[in-house]
Amino acid sequence: MEAYRLMKKYGIKTVQSAYVSSAAQAVKFAAGKPIVLKAISGKALHKTKSGLVELNLTGDSQISAAFTHLKKAAEKYKPYKILAQHMVPQGIEVIMGGREDAQFGKLILFGLGGIYVETFKDVSIRVCPIRKTDAQSMLDDLKSKSIIAKDAKSASMLEELLMKVSRMLIENDIKELDLNPLILHDGTYDAVDLRILK
Amino acid sequence: MDKKNESYKVKSFEYMMHPKSVAIIGASNNPDKVGHVILQNYLDVGYSGKLYPININASGSIMGLKAYKSVLDVKSNIDLAVVAIPAQLVPKALEECGRAKVKTTIIVSGGFAEVGEVDLQYKLLEIAKRYKFTILGPNCLGVMDPKSRVDTLFLPTYKIDRPRIGGVSFASQSGAVGSSVLDMIAHEGFGLSKFISYGNAIDLDEVDILDYLARDKDTKVIVFYMEGVKRGKDFIEVAKRATREKPVIVIKGGTTEAGATAAHSHTASLAGNYEAYEAVFKQFGIIKAESLDDLLNFSKIFDTQPLAKGNRVAIITNGGGTGVLATDSLYNNNLVLPQLSKDSSTKLRAAMPPIVNIRLPLDMAGDADDKRFNVALDVIGNDPNVDAIMAIVLFQTPGADSRVAASIMHHSATINKPMVVVSPGGNYTQAHVNMMESSGIPVYTSPESAARALDALVKYSKYKLAKGR
CATH class of the missing domain: 3.30.470.20 (ATP-grasp fold, B domain)
Known part of the structure; x- marks a missing residue:
């Protein structure tokens, strides 16, 4: 999260993000808005290509299912952390x-x-x-x-x-x-x- | 430029280009020796200062001049020592130069870092620092200044043509590129101010050379062949100042080399070593030449033509097809064909025969003579919609003769806009090309090369204008 602090210091807007360690935490972070979940690992440089990104998640069940799915996909890139971000509109x-x-x-x-x-x-x-x-x-x-x-x-x-x-x-x-x-x-x-x- | 901030390194080029006395270490009566050719060249070009041939085995005279065993035996001041002896003997000779208070040295000898003798090379720098003199080279051709008649090149005058005196200065890391370009410059329509071949650049490097040439009053255009820059940040600082003074054209060798380290990010893979050079050139107003052809084509437009106010180029021609090709090459090179002003159209309509359409490209037809060229250049030269002129003269046509060339020469001198000429052809054409070029008009064999040169001029003009604000 050091990188995010650095961005903030220079007034560079980053999407609101937090590491989450459970599906419940991810649901709480979402607070009813659509989110993205990403597995972050030093071993996977291209997250999208490695299937480590779950986009546009809304509602408890969808978020929980995605969290479980992501953990499974990220298994081979251990150690990893899961990042939750608010969904940014298309652009x-x-x-x-x-x-x-x-x-x-x-x-x-x-x-x-x-x-x-x-x-x-x-x-x-x-x-x-x-x-x-x-x-x-x-x-x-x-x-x-x-x-x-x-x-x-x-x-x-x-x-x-x-x-x-x-x-x-x-x-x-x-x-x-x-x-x-x-x-x-x-x-x-x-x-x-x-x-x-x- | 500010004289006060001139470094001792920059000053040392003055001793190299205008020496009152030169010692040639390795001078010899044997015509196979490099030192023989260098001394011969000094004699051939009519250098007027004092010459001291130095040879460890000397007795009596070398090529008619009193010879010395060491610079220490010369009891007068020596501004420049040119060193052309085997690499292993160079340190001792340099020590003696230091003790004799020689101001600067050119080490022509090879056999240093380029063949792995890094320690030997370092020794030279250490000696120079200790005695506070400068070194150009080693492993270089040295310098040439046709105006002050200095020529340290070990290339015999009969093998390589020497350019006439002019405003273009050319610096080259490579001796091979340097000498072949010099030979070509001699046949182009522009002259040379300084040539500097800097080889391994252990002491004086591209930053010092750029600094010197930017301050040199006789240099109007700076041209560089370089494979790399050692002091990147210093280079940027000097380049910033230099490009505000005069155009700097660079051709960089080694553009296709693969990145040394594997890239971790997109940015690193997209912004490699070559891209860094490109960014620096663009940001600080350096004109990039893609080829040696560009180098020569750009040099002559910058040497002779004023800056352009914009990218609107009027084409006048005595051949329709070439006008069409020329129009294409404008648009392929960030240039545009303007509309003639109403006033221009009226004047041209009145002067041209009915077969000539009054619009750009202005095709004056195959029988166009000097009268048509005169009117067209008069009118278009004053048209506010036109920033530059490309005149296509096909000397193969019945109307085009020496009077057309004279018309072009007259207008080039009176129109305050850049003008280039395109004239492809054989001997008859070439005779007229020579006439026009020696009166300071850049002539090209194709519209494409003319358009590339104009594009470079327009870009630099824009950069300089923005910096002048």
Whole structure:
């Protein structure tokens, strides 16, 4: 949960999450709203591919069944923990990330995210720290700009967010960072999955 | 640029390019020796400072000059020592350079880190630091400055053509790429300010070279061949300053190398070593050349043409099909074909015969002569909708002759917009290409290469404008 605290410190919105150790805890966390359950293990880098994600769960019985199912699927990736998250509405999936480069220092990356990231490789990279004009040109670089930044308002929101991520990368000892997907919806966003390598 | 912050390393290039005295260590009467060729070149290009041939076995004279066994025997100041002796003998020679208070050295000799002799190479740096002089190389060709008539290349003047004096400075990590590009530059329509081959770069490296060339008043365009950067963050700082002063064109070798470590995240796999260089080039206004062709094509547009206010390129042509191909190449390279202003259309309609359609690309037909080119360039040169001009001149056509070339040359000098010419063809064409290029017009053999060069110019212009705010 340290990663989530770091995001909060820099004002980067992450979806509300908690580790749960029983079906009852998961039901309590849901508080009547739809949730997602994910098994988190260092041995499974791609949760979706490994069948470790249960989406859009509502109601006690559905949550309990999913919890049991997930525990079984995660057995071979021991040790693991189960993360409960509130369901984020559908939207555009983007990736923001960072890497410490041996030559040039911290790099920041932004592009089309989710499961298509490796297929389309539509990403833009800069050296940190970035300024507003750099953030703007990162957006301009993308083929998918018209999908990702539909209007001036969402472009501006993404630029602000990129500068926050750049600041976080610079001020912390982060070797690699993936915010993927970060879901853009209803004029706002939620970082749904994050990975930090220190 | 600020003279105050100039480092001693940057200053040492001044001694290399404008030495009052040069010692050539390894100079020899034997024409097979590298030191012989270097001394011969100094004599061939008419260097006017003092030359001291140094050879441990020297007695009497080498190539007509008084020879010395060691730099210590020369009782006058030595600005530059060029070292061309076997690797094992270099440390001793450098010690002597230090004691003789030589200001800077170029070590041409190979046989160091590139063949695994890392300790021997390190020894050189240690000596230089102790005596506070600088080293270019080892394992390099050294420098050339046609204006000050300095030439340390061990390539005989009859084997490689020397470029004329001009505004493009070229630095190359590789001696092989360096010498072949130099040979090609000599046949392009632009001249050379400085050539620096820096080899293993144990002391003076790409950061120092970029810093020096950015401050050098004679350098208008900086061109680099590099395989890597050793001091990435310093490179960024210097690049930021350099690209505000003048265009920096880089071709990077080794772009396809595989990542050294396995990536853990999507970001790491997408933002590898090569992507990091690309990001740095883009962010700090460095113009990336994809090939040696790009390197030459970009150099000549930046050397001769003003910056562009936008990406709207007017095409005028005396051949319809080439105009169509040129239009395609504009759109393939982030450029657009504008609409002529009303005023321009009216003027052109009045001046052109009925067979000429008044729209861009302006196809003036196969019988277009200098009169048509004159009117078109006059009108379009002043059209506010046009940021740059691509003039296609097919000299194979009946109307195109030296008068058309003269028209192009006249307008290139008077129009305050970038202009490029596309003229593919044989000997007759080539004669006119030479005329136009020597008057400072970049001429290309295909619309595609012209469009790539214009795109690079437009991008850099935009970067520089944004930084100027």
